[in-house]
Amino acid sequence: MADTKKFLYVNRKAPYGTIYALESLEVVLIGAAFEQDVSLAFLDDGVFQLTKGQKTDGIGMKNFSATFRALGDYDVNKFYVEKESLEERGLTEADLQEITYEDENDDWAEKPSIRFVTRAEMADIMSEQDVVLSF
């Protein structure tokens, strides 16, 4: 498509404490319909959005963590997670849920959507975008 632009959704807030994380996900889902080149960035407290084992029964809020795993079906499969943000928060890569997509250019092979990057690499990713949406 000639008019395809590179969109980056920047997620810097923890889930549930504020509405930012859920709103970001809603906009990503809406934006997915427009067939753009979409990437998601998770840095600072945003890395907490991807932790596995979230159970929200006790706080009366919708658990939207599973929705991230559906984004691969909308060609949203570039989840950049900042390593330094994980380390500062006492988290490791193993604390995050597994998110995969099926690669249509590789016989629908299942591949991981999450790519762990350094802070410097994250800066490069940001600098390569046409549009940046912050949450």
Next chain:
Amino acid sequence: MSTLHMVNKSPFETGTLSSCLKHCKAGDAVLLIEDGVYGAIDGSSISDQVKATVGDVALYVLDGDVSARGIDAGKMVSGTKSVGYDGFVDLVAEHDRTMSWL
């Protein structure tokens, strides 16, 4: 005479927990709720300060907020106590005053 301190913000986004810990007296308790529960994760950039305070000061987390965020009990600072809403009420009743660090 003791105070129940409550923190509801992530320690990585604001200095609220850090300031709270510096103002606690022996016998006080700190209850972490909402995004404040991230302050109980061990091995983080703030966990040394948390560990230096707990002991003389009791550390509690609200279990519903911990579960919602997928924090495993084994990842929390040693000595952290988990309470439900009923335990929350008990803490408020047991202390002479409640102070919210907003």
